[in-house]
Amino acid sequence: AQAGQAAATLIAAQLIQYPQSVLGLATGSSPIPAYRQLIAWHREGIVDFSKAVTFNLDEYVGIPPTHPASYHTFMEEELFSAVNIQRDHIHIPDGSAANLQRECSDYDTAISRAGGIDLQLLGIGRNGHIGFNEPAPDFVVATNCVNLKESTKTANKRFFAEDEQVPEKALTMGIGTIMKARHILLCVSGEGKAEILKKVLYGPVTPQV
Numbered sequence: 001a002q003a004g005q006a007a008a009t010l011i012a013a014q015l016i017q018y019p020q021s022v023l024g025l026a027t028g029s030s031p032i033p034a035y036r037q038l039i040a041w042h043r044e045g046i047v048d049f050s051k052a053v054t055f056n057l058d059e060y061v062g063i064p065p066t067h068p069a070s071y072h073t074f075m076e077e078e079l080f081s082a083v084n085i086q087r088d089h090i091h092i093p094d095g096s097a098a099n100l101q102r103e104c105s106d107y108d109t110a111i112s113r114a115g116g117i118d119l120q121l122l123g124i125g126r127n128g129h130i131g132f133n134e135p136a137p138d139f140v141v142a143t144n145c146v147n148l149k150e151s152t153k154t155a156n157k158r159f160f161a162e163d164e165q166v167p168e169k170a171l172t173m174g175i176g177t178i179m180k181a182r183h184i185l186l187c188v189s190g191e192g193k194a195e196i197l198k199k200v201l202y203g204p205v206t207p208q209v
């Protein structure tokens, strides 16, 4: 809860200083405490999203935006429906687009046209993934379509119905897209993330982590 409050403080400070900030947002359990705090501060009139622009990191391929486990639904439930963000300021990759390659390149173009990301919020997977950039031999620079690792599918199974398959693929900002952000705020909590966090902080920078 304290880490969430600290993260929300940095995001709120960004919005108070620059109300028109471009925020990069994440899903998963890590950012939820920060989103709850931002909603509370919004209700108290402290945080205003009316000029903010957002770009989410990723979305599954093959499920519609309205699917209960989609990241569109997650963001709607965990943040957007509770704050005063303008609908046309919200960007999330469309995993049901007919042309996924085109969707990815259009996404990077939209980020550039918005002036780039001021503050990118991130979580990290136990295997070291950020966004859906799985450990790989090389860094993938741009927004792209990835095959999910078994470990990631297993970790995300809890969000899908019992008889449902976790999608095999996802669209994700690339490492290059993420690293262009002017600030990065990585939220990590829980003992289960200790080992990977140690590698992140003290190990070499590699496409494996």
Ligand code: F6R
Residues within 6 Å of the ligand: 025, 026, 027, 028, 029, 030, 031, 057, 058, 122, 123, 124, 125, 126, 129, 130, 131, 132
């Ligand atoms: C979410 C995302 C993922 C998560 C990561 C950690 O948009 O891109 O990289 O940040 O899987 O997930 P949690 O926070 O649920 O442990």
